[in-house]
Amino acid sequence: MNTNSTSTITPISEITSVSLFSEEELDFSKEYSLINKDKKCSIKCNHCKNSWSSLNTTHKRAHLSDNVFSKLYKVKLCVNVPSKTSKAAVASLKLLQDKRNSKDSIKSQVDSNLMHITTVESVTQSEFNPKRKGTISEKFNVAAATIADRKVANYIFSSKQSFNSCDSLAFYEMIRAVSEAGPGYTAPKSSIISGKLLDEQYSAIKETNARFIERESQLGHGMTLSSDSCTITKQPLTNYICKYPNRQGISLGYDDATELYQAGGIKDANAVYEGLKTKIEEVGPSNVTAVVLDNAPVMLAALTLLAVLYSHLIVLGII
């Protein structure tokens, strides 16, 4: 929703507080007298002595004002009104007119904006009540935020995202970037996300991890390398994870394990060994302190082969 269009509206609270006259002056009652004749009460102008059975405050002013307002309110103009009283009556009627025009203008803008909102989103009227305190733009910001909250929640529900994904830094950064991009922003299509943007992210993470490993290496820290099989979207894979003390583990990559699994479900120790050897060579053997795998016979065999090749390595097969 574009809130800019509402920001130029003068808040109702400011308009209603504008008053150049006291209540007594606006009433103009002192210019009239009440008369009681034949048990009938009427009101009489003190200047021209014309009388009426009743006269509201606007008509009291109109009678004492000028030709324009006396015609507008269809009341006879006073012929003996003092100039000062006439000017005050005219000024107060102009103020009244301005107030009405401003209120009409604001009300029509509020109505049109409410109509726009309620057509795109079902929101209760009480949430947009224009009589509540605060400026109109503030109210629309609150309204837009309420809708945004519901849309975020709906996305989480309908796409089956975990609730705590909303607590992640990535989620926070996404919401912030979208709001800063402005109302014209549209999200990329899934093909862009799974293609170009995924490739960009992969390269960026790979570079960050390489810099991290380089820094740890310069500090003389050695990594513990572990590996296991996993299946992602029905694709059998072998993962390689490196871990430094008191640091989060980082992925060194995946190997396609299709052939490994196809050989009668029995893994080949040599294939496991070759995979690990390739990764150790990539990061540099001196940066690897230990290799930890599970204690399946094929894994233990691969570890033995590694220990022969790299004599400094601590190799462990754990349950």
Ligand SMILES: [Zn+2]
């Ligand atoms: Zn009069």
